[in-house]
Amino acid sequence: xxxxxxxxxxxxxxxxxxxxxxxxxxxxxxxxxxxxxxxxxxxxxxxxxxxxxxxxxxxxxxxxxxxxxxxxxxxxxxxxxxxxxxxxxxxxxxxxxxxxxxxxxxxxxxxxxxxxxxxxxxxxxxxxxxxxxxxxxxxxxxxxxxxxxxxxxxxxxxxxxxxxxxxxxxxxxxxxxxxxxxxxxxxxxxxxxxxxxxxxxxxxxxxxxxxxxxxxxxxxxxxxxxxxx
Numbered sequence: 001x002x003x004x005x006x007x008x009x010x011x012x013x014x015x016x017x018x019x020x021x022x023x024x025x026x027x028x029x030x031x032x033x034x035x036x037x038x039x040x041x042x043x044x045x046x047x048x049x050x051x052x053x054x055x056x057x058x059x060x061x062x063x064x065x066x067x068x069x070x071x072x073x074x075x076x077x078x079x080x081x082x083x084x085x086x087x088x089x090x091x092x093x094x095x096x097x098x099x100x101x102x103x104x105x106x107x108x109x110x111x112x113x114x115x116x117x118x119x120x121x122x123x124x125x126x127x128x129x130x131x132x133x134x135x136x137x138x139x140x141x142x143x144x145x146x147x148x149x150x151x152x153x154x155x156x157x158x159x160x161x162x163x164x165x166x167x168x169x170x171x172x173x174x175x176x177x178x179x180x181x182x183x184x185x186x187x188x189x190x191x192x193x194x195x196x197x198x199x200x201x202x203x204x205x206x207x208x209x210x211x212x213x214x215x216x217x218x219x220x221x222x223x224x225x226x227x228x229x
Contacts, residue, residue, distance in 0.1 A: 005060075021060050028056060028104060031152075035102075043087060054101065055091070057084040063110045064132050076114055081107060085139050089146075098147030105140075106154040106217070108132065108196065112188055113159060116169050122184055129192050133199045144207045151212045153200060155193040157221040160185030179226045186222075193218055 009017045013024040019042055020026050029039050032053075040056040062077040062084070079087075093101075111132045115125035140151060159165055160182035171182045193216075200214045 027106065027154075028058075031102075031104065043091075055088075057088055058106070059084075061110055062107060063114055064107055064136050065111055065114075065128075067114055076110060076117075081136065081139055085142060095147050098143075099149055101148060102150045102152055103140075103143055103148055104152040104154075105136075108136070108192060109156040109159055109189070112156065112185075112192060113162075113165060116165075116185070122188055125188055126191055129195055133192075133195055136196075137199050137203060140203055141207065144210055149210055151203075151210060152215065153196075153212060154215045154217040155196050156189050157217050158186045158225065159189045160187075161222070161225050181225065189218060 005017050005019065005021045007017060008023050009021060011023050020029075032039050037053045040054050043055045043057050059077040059079045062079055062081070064081045066080040066082065067076040067078065111129075112125055115128065143151075158181060160177075161179070165185060166180075166182060169182070169185070171184070175182055175184050177183045177186075197214060200212055203210065204212055
């Protein structure tokens with residue numbers, strides 16, 4: 001994670017901040033529990049960490065495409081996906097480890113909000129989605145070429161329901177849906193997810209030995225929001 005998340009992060013499960021921008025566990029924590037592995041250490045936590053069973057290369061605010069220096073200083077992480085890939089390579093995993101590992105990806109949301117925070121219009125954000133997914137696709141293929149075979153890919157959630165998006169980006173009352181979310185931003189997220197699904201289909205054809213699971217996180221999160229009562 002980028003920096004240490006303070007309270008209330010971690011309070012509902014760990015009892016204290018645990019390097020997660022959440023009051024409890026993350027999806028990756030539940031996956032680790034389900035397969036009987038310890039929680040993954042963040043790759044930046046070199047001291048006292050155990051990378052025997054894998055590592056978490058995610059950082060808060062990270063993007064697929066590298067952000068410019070100015071926005072790296074204003075909440076977006078400079079450790080974009082290509083940097084995470086280079087760091088992963090530097091760990092020199094064994095060939096057998098490449099094959100046996102499960103590679104999980106939950107990234108892309110910040111690429112969308114990054115566009116809005118750099119004053120791009122919705123049409124401009126939509127226009128660069130193919131380039132974002134092209135870079136994502138290249139990383140998947142790089143891992144496959146090194147021996148990776150199992151991939152777990154999340155689509156992006158309802159960006160227009162994020163409190164910081166609702167607070168910091170201009171929206172009109174007419175753009176807010178019945179659940180209090182900004183519909184234009186959610187429509188962009190749906191567009192991204194549609195293109196991501198096509199990208200996954202292409203990868204399945206191009207990487208015949210890969211097992212790729214596509215997870216519709218958008219539907220799950222939006223359901224939680226719309227049926228909160």
